[in-house]
Structures are given as structure tokens and as C-alpha cells.
Amino acid sequence: MELENRTGSAKDRAAIWILREAMRRGEITRSTTVVESSSGNFALALASFLNELDVPFVPVLDPNVNAATERTLRQLCARVEKVTEPDGTGGYLLSRLARVTELRAELPDVYWPNQYSNPDGARGHYELTARELLEDVGRIDYLFVGSAPVRRSTASRRLGEEHRMPPWSPSTSRARPSSVPRRPAGGSRHRIQHPSAADRRRLDQEGGRAVRAGRGGRLPGSAA
Structure with a gap:
């Protein structure tokens, strides 16, 4: 589904909603320069x-950005900043944010989307991603949602609450590993933590039920 987005990424949804709301509030005008930290x-x-x-x-980028993305950004943007010094965590996020702070002080009219805590990002996934899934599928029996980024899981949870999805309804099952693989906020690479044995058994059981039901021509919980 995300391949159909403008840049082929789920980030398009948060980006367009953040920009739309900022323009609606007058925070972005023709004279504004938008500055943002991103990998x-x-x-x-x-x-x-x-x-x-x-x-x-x-x-504001860092050495972890892939070459193709950096080339495209340099074609689209008159100015690209790239930090090179890792922060105290061994990653680059804090270094990028420090450079954003400097640019906000340097430039006269700056808007910082702050993708890490802007509620408009979560709202974008709520209005676009989650709602599109619900409208296309109609009924969701199994919902697998990664815990990161928070924007997508927050949007899915809110939509689930409104439509009586897991864990508010017995008709929908949610599987979420207790240990979720992710990269810490500092951006450094750590050993991946895998789901516990109990989590894996539960996922296998639920997946098996879904496969068996699919072979029978219906989804779990649907009428025979």
C-alpha cells in the first residue's frame, strides 16, 4: 500500500498532514524555511x-542516510545539512537535533515539524493510514501493529477504540510481542531482542488458525 505514496514510504502520510495543518494555522508561508532532522x-x-x-x-541528515536518498535531497533542496559527529549515545539523533536548534536561531522564519512529538503526525496516520485500512477491508479480525514509530501505533489504537477493535471486542485478535525489535532513540545499533517463546507460540497458534480458516474460505469469526 505504501508503495503507492509519492515517495513510496509511510512517512508521506505523516509529512503531508503535518504540513497541511501547519499551513492551515499560518505557521508555514511563502517566506518560511522548513528545517527538520531525519535519517x-x-x-x-x-x-x-x-x-x-x-x-x-x-x-538535517547524518552518515546513515543512504546514498540515493541523499542525492535526491540534494537535487530538491538548495541547502542540505549533514552532521558527522555522533552524540553521547553513539548515534546521531541528538547531533541532528542540536543542528536543527542552531538553524532555527540562524534563519529568520523557520518552521520545525518535529516529527518525533508532533501530534499532527499521529493524526495523519489516523485519518489516512488506519482509516484507509478500515474502509478497504471493512472488518479487521487480526491487527498486527509495530510499536515503532509511535505515530502509526497511536493512530491504529485510536481507530481501534472508535470501532471496537482489539482488545475492546472479542471478534478481533491482536498479537503484540512483549519484546519488540527497534533501534533506540539515539540511533545506535544494538542487539535485536526477539519475542519470547510464549509470544512465538501464541503468534504461531493464531497464524495457524487464520490459515486453516482461509483454506475453508472464510476468516476467523465470520459466519459459516
Whole structure:
């Protein structure tokens, strides 16, 4: 589904909603420069939309950005910042954010989307991602949601509450490992933690039930 987005990433959904709301509130105008920290995809989404609007954008990247993304950003943006010094955690996130702070002080009219805590990002997934799933599928019996990024899991949870999805309804099952693989906020690479044996057994059992029901021509919980 996300391949159909403008830049082929789920980040497009959060980006367009954040920009839409900021423009609606008057926080972004023709004279504004948008500055954001990103390891790649979110910056690419912002650059694509802002380039069409003729609004300057300065992405703040780090050495982990892939070469193709960086080349595209340098084509779309007149100015690209790239930090090179890791922060105290061994990653680059805090270094990127420090550079964003400097740019906000340096430039006269700056909007910082702050993708890490902007509620408009979660709202974008609520209005676009989660709602699109619900409208296309109609009924959701099994919902698998990664815990990161928080924007997508928050949006899915809110939509689930409104439509009596897990764990509010016995007709829908939710499987969530107790230990979720993820990269810490600092951006450094740590050993991946895998789901516990009990989690794996539960996922296997629920997956097996879904497969058996699918072979019978119906989804779990549906009428015979």
C-alpha cells in the first residue's frame, strides 16, 4: 500500500498532514524555511511536497542516510545539512537535533515539524493510514501493529477504540510481542531482542488458525 505514496514510504502520510495543518494555522508561508532532522524517508517526503509548494526546506541528515536518498535531497533542496559527529549515545539523533536548534536561531522564519512529538503526525496516520485500512477491508479480525514509530501505533489504537477493535471486542485478535525489535532513540545499533517463546507460540497458534480458516474460505469469526 505504501508503495503507492509519492515517495513510496509511510512517512508521506505523516509529512503531508503535518504540513497541511501547519499551513492551515499560518505557521508555514511563502517566506518560511522548513528545517527538520531525519535519517532519510521523512526528509524525502517533506522535500517532495515542499518543492511543489516552492517552500525552502533544509534537511538535517547524518552518515546513515543512504546514498540515493541523499542525492535526491540534494537535487530538491538548495541547502542540505549533514552532521558527522555522533552524540553521547553513539548515534546521531541528538547531533541532528542540536543542528536543527542552531538553524532555527540562524534563519529568520523557520518552521520545525518535529516529527518525533508532533501530534499532527499521529493524526495523519489516523485519518489516512488506519482509516484507509478500515474502509478497504471493512472488518479487521487480526491487527498486527509495530510499536515503532509511535505515530502509526497511536493512530491504529485510536481507530481501534472508535470501532471496537482489539482488545475492546472479542471478534478481533491482536498479537503484540512483549519484546519488540527497534533501534533506540539515539540511533545506535544494538542487539535485536526477539519475542519470547510464549509470544512465538501464541503468534504461531493464531497464524495457524487464520490459515486453516482461509483454506475453508472464510476468516476467523465470520459466519459459516
